[in-house]
Amino acid sequence: MAIPKETKKQQPPPKPSANTASSSWADRVKVTDSSTRYTLDSLPQQRVGNKIEITEDMFADHAEQWSRSMVGFFPGFRMNFHLVNKIASHVWKSNGLESVTTTASGFMIFRFKKKDQMLDILERGPWLFGGKAIILQAWHPHFVFDKNKISKLPVWIRLHGLPFPLWSRKGLSLVASMVGRPLSCDESTFSCSRLDFARVCVEIDASIPLVHKFEIVTPLSPEPLQIEVEYEWAPTRCSKCNLFGHSCRQEGRPRSSEGHNEEEKKMATHSETRAGEGIQSTQAMPKVPRLRVRMPRLRLRVRILASKKGKQW
Numbered sequence: 001m002a003i004p005k006e007t008k009k010q011q012p013p014p015k016p017s018a019n020t021a022s023s024s025w026a027d028r029v030k031v032t033d034s035s036t037r038y039t040l041d042s043l044p045q046q047r048v049g050n051k052i053e054i055t056e057d058m059f060a061d062h063a064e065q066w067s068r069s070m071v072g073f074f075p076g077f078r079m080n081f082h083l084v085n086k087i088a089s090h091v092w093k094s095n096g097l098e099s100v101t102t103t104a105s106g107f108m109i110f111r112f113k114k115k116d117q118m119l120d121i122l123e124r125g126p127w128l129f130g131g132k133a134i135i136l137q138a139w140h141p142h143f144v145f146d147k148n149k150i151s152k153l154p155v156w157i158r159l160h161g162l163p164f165p166l167w168s169r170k171g172l173s174l175v176a177s178m179v180g181r182p183l184s185c186d187e188s189t190f191s192c193s194r195l196d197f198a199r200v201c202v203e204i205d206a207s208i209p210l211v212h213k214f215e216i217v218t219p220l221s222p223e224p225l226q227i228e229v230e231y232e233w234a235p236t237r238c239s240k241c242n243l244f245g246h247s248c249r250q251e252g253r254p255r256s257s258e259g260h261n262e263e264e265k266k267m268a269t270h271s272e273t274r275a276g277e278g279i280q281s282t283q284a285m286p287k288v289p290r291l292r293v294r295m296p297r298l299r300l301r302v303r304i305l306a307s308k309k310g311k312q313w
Contacts, residue, residue: 060141068115069139070122072108074132075150075235075245084108087129095121109139122201123186126156126233133233150244151206154183158197158230163218167192172200178214179229180204197230207242210234 046052085100088110096117101109112118118138121127127134137143137154157179166175172189176182180202188194204210210231215224235244 063141066109066111066139066141068113068118069109069111070118070136071139071143072110072134072136073106074129074134077132078106079129079132081108084129091127092121108134110136123184133235135235151242152203153206153235153244154201154203155180155234156199156201156232158199158232160197160228160230161225162198162227163216163220163225165218165220166216167195167198172198175216175227176200176202178227179211206237206244209239210237 081100081102084102088097088100088108092110092112096113098111098113101111103109110118110121112121122136122138125136127136135153157176159175162171162175165171169190172185173182175198176185183201183203185198185200189198189200212229214227214229216227217224236247237244238247240248
């Protein structure tokens with residue numbers, strides 16, 4: 001006859017000690033070794049009503065991580081993040097694009113492997129994403145991510161009719177200051193390998209009207225020389241609010257099917273996108289008419305498709 005095995009007597013659960021009962025939930029959470037690098041500083045809770053002050057050393061903290069990044073946004077428009085990520089990865093992946101992130105306010109942050117790669121993309125702007133102009137700017141610690149407070153923007157301009165004495169770093173900076181705050185110029189302008197126009201990037205102020213021409217006094221000519229300013233792309237400017245991205249005077253104007261007023265549509269026609277070393281113009285798509293052909297017992301709708309010159313992402 002089989003001898004029955006002894007059944008183990010179940011021990012009652014241990015009673016919580018005084019120390020265990022007084023410990024907090026945070027103390028009971030087990031922190032693994034792999035996650036200790038993500039822990040925060042154990043600071044005491046601030047008093048209710050206290051205000052936190054951001055110091056200058058906080059601005060410089062982790063600046064190296066973002067120094068190879070540029071910030072972009074679409075004035076007056078918000079594009080789907082997945083579409084932006086797809087276009088940017090397709091166009092800039094070979095130029096060292098590392099990641100694309102977005103903020104809650106609609107700004108896009110494009111981070112590159114090297115700072116020089118990021119600066120090269122900025123120099124080859126302006127860029128169009130899906131027919132929409134995107135404003136790109138190098139990241140800096142004091143950047144304000146608020147589209148309602150954009151009073152200054154970088155734009156690329158072409159200066160026509162510059163005399164030879166001004167084709168230098170000092171001369172280009174001087175003439176660029178007639179339009180805005182000088183930022184940079186492209187390689188062809190700096191090396192004087194293209195002399196039909198000087199291409200420079202300036203920071204314009206929304207409180208100041210756009211400058212389209214100015215004069216230069218020179219001993220080379222008895223009359224002042226007139227310099228023509230061509231904007232490769234210019235944002236909508238509100239002279240009432242002194243901000244970029246909208247215009248209070250144009251809110252009542254009729255808009256096209258793309259959501260732009262006629263002035264913005266005309267400006268978009270002259271916008272350019274650069275891919276590789278070449279410069280390709282992108283023409284705005286004209287409004288496509290619909291023709292309705294009536295036939296006995298048959299109704300057809302024929303849409304005429306217009307082709308574009310140039311390449312657009």
